[in-house]
Amino acid sequence: MGKKGKKKALDPEAAARQAAAEAEEKKRIEMIKEAMRLRSNCEREENHFHQFLMEREKINYFWIVEKKTLTEKQADLRNKQRELQDLEERQQIELKMFQQRLKHLRYHQQDEVVELKTDAELGLKLQEDHHRITEAEIKKDQRALKMEKKEAEVAQQDFTRMLKLEQDQKILELRHEFDRKARDMQQKYELRMKEIRDEMEKQRRKQIQQIEESKLCS
Numbered sequence: 001m002g003k004k005g006k007k008k009a010l011d012p013e014a015a016a017r018q019a020a021a022e023a024e025e026k027k028r029i030e031m032i033k034e035a036m037r038l039r040s041n042c043e044r045e046e047n048h049f050h051q052f053l054m055e056r057e058k059i060n061y062f063w064i065v066e067k068k069t070l071t072e073k074q075a076d077l078r079n080k081q082r083e084l085q086d087l088e089e090r091q092q093i094e095l096k097m098f099q100q101r102l103k104h105l106r107y108h109q110q111d112e113v114v115e116l117k118t119d120a121e122l123g124l125k126l127q128e129d130h131h132r133i134t135e136a137e138i139k140k141d142q143r144a145l146k147m148e149k150k151e152a153e154v155a156q157q158d159f160t161r162m163l164k165l166e167q168d169q170k171i172l173e174l175r176h177e178f179d180r181k182a183r184d185m186q187q188k189y190e191l192r193m194k195e196i197r198d199e200m201e202k203q204r205r206k207q208i209q210q211i212e213e214s215k216l217c218s
Helices: 002-009 012-105 110-217
Strands: none
Touching (some): 012 110
């Protein structure tokens, strides 16, 4: 038994290697845990970025809806303009027809001509009054549509500008936050690596000292 105990005392190098191996394994496990934590932080930042992309898609959807509304207003305005043009063309045709009818009536009896002319002029006046009222209503609708179009364009421009400002601000905030967290993680990682290296250097020196002491004892 005494001889076996003496052999253990004379083999400190193996004990030092075993202690170093255990310390190295412990440090490796700690570094793996640290890497897993950093990876978890990166995944969380990636989820935040995906949420930002979803919000941007929602903003784009509202922009498309506003653009569609403006397009519909523009189409209504064009329809009113065509309606007014058609009305003016019909009025010109009817006016020519009345003029031809009056010309034809000149060849009949004077009294009948006068009566027919009076009726025709009255009908023409009534028709012109009707067209004038209709034209005024169409022009009024046209002005209203132009105002609505202008208001829609201004609203769309304001909305687009506001969305761009908000999007730029959010992107800037996310970029600053990401840069700050990246710097923090880098600093923590470098500090942790320095602590590990210092600890390993300390263990190495301690092991060397133990080996030297064991050699002196030998």
